[in-house]
Amino acid sequence: MPPFTSMRRPAFLFFLCMFLLCASCLSRKADYGIPDFTDRQIFNKEIEHIKNERETSPLRSLWRAALLVRETDARPDDFEHKDDCIRRARALFDECASYTQKLVSEKNRDTQYADALRFAESLETAYSALGLAFEPSAEFAKARIEAETAFKNLPVLPSRQADKTLAGLIQGSVTVWVDLGVKVEKGMGYAARVIGSGFFIDERGYIITNHHVIADLVDPKYEGYGKLYIKKASDSETRIPAKVIGWDKTLDLALLKTEIKPPSVFTLGSSENLAVGERIYAIGSPAGLESTITSGIVSSFDRKLLSTVSVMQIDAAVNSGNSGGPLVNEKGEVQGIVFAGLPAFQGLNFAIPVEYLKTVLELLYSGGETEHAWMGAYGRTFKHKPSDKTGAGVEILYLMPGSSASRAGLLPGDIVSAVNGKAVRNIEDLQFVLIGCRPDSLARIAYRRPAKTETAPPDDKVRADNKTAAEGKQQPPDDKVGAQIPGEALVYLDVRSEYPGKTIYEREAEYRMFYPLFGMELVHSSVGNKRKFTVRSVVKGGIADESGFSPNDPVEIIRTKLFEDEGAVYAELYTKKRKSGYLDVNFAVGAPLDSLYLF
Template identity: 45%
Template sequence: MNAKLLHFILITVLLSFIGCSSVKVSDYVSPNYSDSEIRAIEIQNISENLKEKPVESLWKAYLLKNTENISGTSQSSDEIQLFNTSANYCLDLYYQAREKNDIVNANRYYSSLSLLAPDSVKEITIDFSEDQKKLASLATSHDARNEENDIIQTKKVSDFIAGTVTIWIDLGIKVEKGVGYANRVIGSGFFIRKDGYIVTNYHVIEETVNPKYEGYSRLYIKLSSDTETRIPARVVGYDKSLDIALLKTEVDAPYVFTLGSSLNLEVGDTIYAIGSPIGLTSTITRGIVSSYDRQLLSTAAVMQIDAAVNSGNSGGPLINKDGEVQGIVFAGITDYEGLNFAIPVEYLKAIIPRLYNDDFFDTNDTQNNSISLPKEVTSAWIGAYGITYKEPGQLEGSGVQVLYTMPGGSCDLAGIKSGDIITAINGQKVNSIEELGFEMVKLSSKMVVPFSLADSNRKDIPVYLDVRPEYPTLQIRERDSDYNLMYSLLGMKLENASASKKNQFIVTSIVKGSIADESGFSVHDSVTLEKMEAKEDDGYFVIQIYTKKRKSGYLNVSLSIGAPMDSYQIF
């Protein structure tokens, strides 16, 4: 299992004091839209970025138009013209998307315009609800019992094997120490449409779409009924952060799985995993749901299961006795028996319209008969870090408390600050950080949606959903000082302890359950940031800290702490 999926702590007491300093202390300054000079610069920047980032430019033009400057004048003619130009450009893009039958992007432009420039979409006569129904149907029409699919009727669990496939990635010949051998990747998948659409894990097919991979690769599938024949397949779309991919092969599926729900699963319920462990096709294992909400992915809470899972099971379906898919097997820890994980099917259903879009709705130019390139589905984020907010004395959450906002990020520019409590996004109530994460998965990046706060006077705040970086903390580090980064990285808020010594701090807040909390730090501890190194290939930071911890009797201790570059609490 990939180590960067785990939230881990690597603590080593150093034998000697490390005196070299490589800690970033400079801060990025967010644009102050109340300053007329900065407004003029922003007008120029927005104009230059309009074609490359149309919705973001429209949103920033909206912010400019609705922010008073120092002189007390709320709008200038240049700002009004910029906003109108941006709105008209986005409207043109909406019509272009409609003409291409690109429903996903049409929805993105329409929704953003409806929030920021509602007058611009008043004259649109197309029944947009029909588009919404088409998108929704992609996530709900997968039913093996649908008579239109002409699918076999199953009588026992073993019958469901017909709907599974072995994913076979041919990577050519690998040479080690002068000896060559066949190099391949084996995984599992399952049909979700009669016309050959298959779901698997992104990490199974990564070499076929990763631009950094420069070697040979060919993608095939093998049917459970014919394990000798390799059938060519292609990648339709994929989501790295959710580890989900959609494939297409030109065969009629012998069986199509129903996408069920994991919401009715309880700990102890029986589940079945079907796949090709170490290449052994048509293997079924049985187990139970061991736990929920394991935070192994930055954008999804996953299920823990004890059904036997091995290398090759990745991408296979997790089903109930009726054959309804309740999850996608994606990981197992090989050294620990019965410690395996599956992605709840709700996440698959949330992104299916975006995975399908270019392929299913034929958005290409029909004259060139080209096949769609694999579409990467990007996750959204707004540059913030927070936790589930619970009212005093309450066990259940009632929102998400923002603890940190990245300077210049969407959350910061929208006016959402540390201490604010998010209660809804896009009209959907959120009671926890997990619920907020799921609602953001359901939405496309590069669009504007309304956020509501606990403050009754702050409802429907337009916020731009930016593209989530692979490692958000790297982008935060570009914008902010390393000591401010410690809050979202370690769960430890620091404040300067000395004006003369820039790397000495006092701990002012600790997030319960965070790396800092589990490392024994507490409020009022003295901390010196000695060195911080980014291990980007492995997905974590190594932070060297010299500290006097209250829980250690204020003894001087040097620590080396490892922290993942991404977290579900960063959104």
């Protein structure tokens, strides 16, 4: 070997090792652990960070300052120079609170009433959670009342229709026509358009429809041509220009506006008094055929087709073009908003309960995209015994690293019982309450904590008898639930992304994300092979349960992959499932990146 080459080899190997070391460091997940604020240096860093973040994220800063106050008040003797720490934490909270009061007045002057109300309510929530008396300035008190009055009065809903007959109501429905120009495929051009339905809810010309009908017009990724029109039921030839005011992708709702006086306006009723088997009527424009009304019955409730809410199943004939039309009862009151049936299953049609529309209506009127809140947790309805119908809260099974729920002090095993004073019996209740909460706001979460909560052991100290560990995590039978200690957490509500599971996938260790996404808790079973695990527990009704996995099944993760465009994550496993007779098998399983159980 030439001398030059032999001299360069050690240097090459050194730089190769350094590169691989740096690459491995870069590939590690960020550390989202909860800081120990009793450490003087960490305490000072937190105060500095809160001050630097106050102008860019005032409510998050207010929340973190409140957590610091609660921490120093709860265990003052653990802090070095405790008197100084308590004083500085309280002074910082007062500064953040004063700044928030000022922002309420500023947002109000800029007619940003929704934001002004969000700041005001969050400020009051923070004081209430800390048990402090809130003494607002006169300017704040006045601005808060003005913001609430203006925000609540954005919709102008009718108290009744001029004509309650079904023939009269049809005149208040419209055909929504989205012209997307001409598309060319294989050298051939054709007219691209989307046809849906809608209905007037306001004398000023406001119309409700589905988001998916007008999705291209508000999608920032769409670069093509697009114009929006409506056609009245009494005039199928004239196209009337319209514009999109607000939209909600999660609930599949949108608010449109025209400059005409509606011939008839619908009244929003309630779906809570509907029963299975009750007759309903769907009004719309199937295949563009205006003024069509079909009748049927409510087939079922609690169909989980949208990511965070349940919808109604109906047997009224619904086809392409009905999307966005009203579902009414015999009194003409809107009970729901029809959305497209499933093409692969003819005859199965669905409607969004009108309660969801009423909850976000003011936000739709305020304009733009309606975002929803979440706190970075995964859980299921808690029941004292399997026969319970309504549930007794929502048990937290998992907390995302760095989530606001985790930072606020919530723990796996806690049972959420209320949000901002509104009772929560099950996961559907919790999601409905969160729909009414604005992201970037503060919420008080009431919970019950089992008196003998045990933290799961670290991976390197997992008990050898995994069967015992799995059985220890099972819910007590019947009503033999142990003592529970009530508590309350102040939680910052973050923006729920389109795919919350993607955030978990990116933040969490690969094997840990199986619990919130697949409903299967894994623990290491081999020191030598870091990809071999044992199933500690399986969530009943989850994807792993439906795929035949059981506690104590051995699992080896071959690979996982994120498919963001499809909104799913894929996993390939090697396993010997008990329910399959312990046969060796490579098993593929997929999970959506969003679900009702992520909150």
